Amino acid sequence: MTFAKRHLLGIEPLSPDEIRTLLDVSDQYVDLNRSDRKSGQALAGKTQINMFFENSTRTQASFEIAGLRLGAHVMNMAMQASSIKKGETLIDTALTLNAMHPDLLVVRHPQSGAVNLLAEKVNCAVLNAGDGRHEHPTQALLDALTIRRAKGRLHRLTIAICGDIAHSRVARSNILLLGKMENRVRLVGPPTLIPSGAADWGVEVTDDMSAGLADADVVMMLRLQKERMDGGFIPSEREYYHRFGLDPAKLRAAKPDAIVMHPGPMNRGVEIDGTLADDINRSVIQEQVEMGVAVRMAAMDLLARNVAAEAEGVMV
């Protein structure tokens, strides 16, 4: 078992072995979460602080439940209403919290790289719960766990990631993870929503859904970030749905047993057909949410073990 990291800042620094370790431990937590006694002791006596500088319901709830089930004291800080508003810098906030000796810091921030910056200034383990357009590692891990459990493997699969790639940290983390595990990744979306240089990422890029979905094992839809649409990246929602929204007709290009994923929250009728999203034979969207808790338990468990090992003088 390998997982030699102090923080979980992104998928980029992880090795394939570390990803496998995280997923293996997550599998154990899926079993625990499905049992009657949903509690462990891995984080007993630890303090976990969730710092969300950006609104979040599902991710924050998922981290909170994960911490509570492992026995941690969990505290949620609504950073929107805090001293940041009074002009305190991110680093000062980090130093203040650090002085209270938390063991785990879960951070979401609207700026790319902000969580890396914060991690440099604190002694505890930091988990990136999404920074700007950069990374969202636990989302990519829960997607990987969902795929591995549905497909029986996490390599040599064809995965189409569709929609607003440019503004999506979920897409970046997924591209990195699926690439590291040796899958074939396709990006599908209007060229205005494909980031520059994407063709150099070792992925295929297309603006044609039927070509992008052809023989795909997994179809991963992304949320069309409405709040980021003010720049006029697409002409209208209805044209977007017509060309890029996932419906049963477009899905026919994929393999008959292809699964449909979405990180949520969904815009039904914009990027995905509502009925399809609810089709339990194709959609694994609810499983993704379930896997999210397990993956976050595994990540925090492994990081806490590394911090404990370090305290005992073992090199991590």
Added chain:
Amino acid sequence: MSATIFRGAQLIDPDHDDTGVGDLCVVGGVIANEAPDDAVVIDCAGLCLAPGIIDVGVKVSEPGERHKESYRTAGRAAAAGGVTTMVTRPDTDPAIDTPEVLEFVTRRARETAPVRVAHMAALTKGRDGREMVEVGFLSDAGAVAFTDCDRVITDTKVFARALTYAQSLDALVIAHPQDPGLSRGAAATSGKFASLRGLPAVSPMAERLGLERDLAMVEMTGAAYHADNLSSAAALPALERAKSAGLNVSAGVNIHHLTLNELDVGDYRTFFKLKPPLRSEDDRLALVEAVASGLIDIISSMHTPQDEESKRLPFEEAASGAVALETLLPASMRLYHAGALSLPQLFRALSANPAKRLGLSGGSLTPGAPADLVLFDPDAPFVLDRFTLQSKSKNTPFDEARMQGRVKGTWVNGAQVFPFSDDHADL
């Protein structure tokens, strides 16, 4: 009259490609053919002696942000970096856009800076791009060029009139070409790196668009124009066309775009956040080649002091710019040691060309030129510690970098200004 002989120096004369060892005489602050017998002899022991650097586009944060840099600290940094003339930017607060503000900074510079200082003025009032400044009065008060710095005058009618008016007074207009729409909100150059880091990015095409626009207006008005702070290969063909068409056009690049690239940003290191952003390695190589061919005339530091607070932020929020008065020469030596540029080529871009383009004295070792000199060891290795810099602000991307090339002495008008008299450094 005081006289000095610099004995046994490797003379870097921008007008000559050979760099033989010889003596240089200075009498009464001016380079001379010979010196009287009682002249002070400085044994240079084969070190390089070159005309002092004339650095176009230095930001001294007076007035407005003296906590970031003053004329005293910038002047000391310049002296320590072999810069004998600082040509300062007007992007202060308030902007240097009236003769009165220009008079204030001229006095501050004269009282506190140990090197020569020439000032540029804004081209439009408040650098707002709406009304032109008093180009005539400001020229009379000593402004050597007019620039709104990193702000683009988007109203082409305003820009055309300003160019036409400046042309009638033989005033040089300097711009940092950029398309403001395409580059809005950008923190990095577009491509794989910026996309992976999730940073908003701008294509180098924005620079080409800005330059093409400016050059069309220069063709229309006949103004003297210097495109400064170029950063991309995409802009160079337009520059080449304008020059071969005989337009009164020159171009500049800052040392960071010649020695660093986008990958140096690494894990969101804000000291590498510049405007325009660091570009690809292909862009860097094209810029170095353009300096070698003479297409780009001037290398500058684009010295931009920022305090710790404005850099200790997430990358997008952090301020742009880097201090470079003291690192300009050692960073330039990277290009020399890489075999990309000879020492005379470098000092053409660092000293001779800026003097010619801005009509300043200096930049030459020819008798009759002022004795503004830098003595340096091009090989001396060191590891830079940013806290040893003279600048008030310490935001250098070269912190902890291995460098080669140390300034051993700086003279302005024949008088030694570095090492500082209060220091006890050797020589």
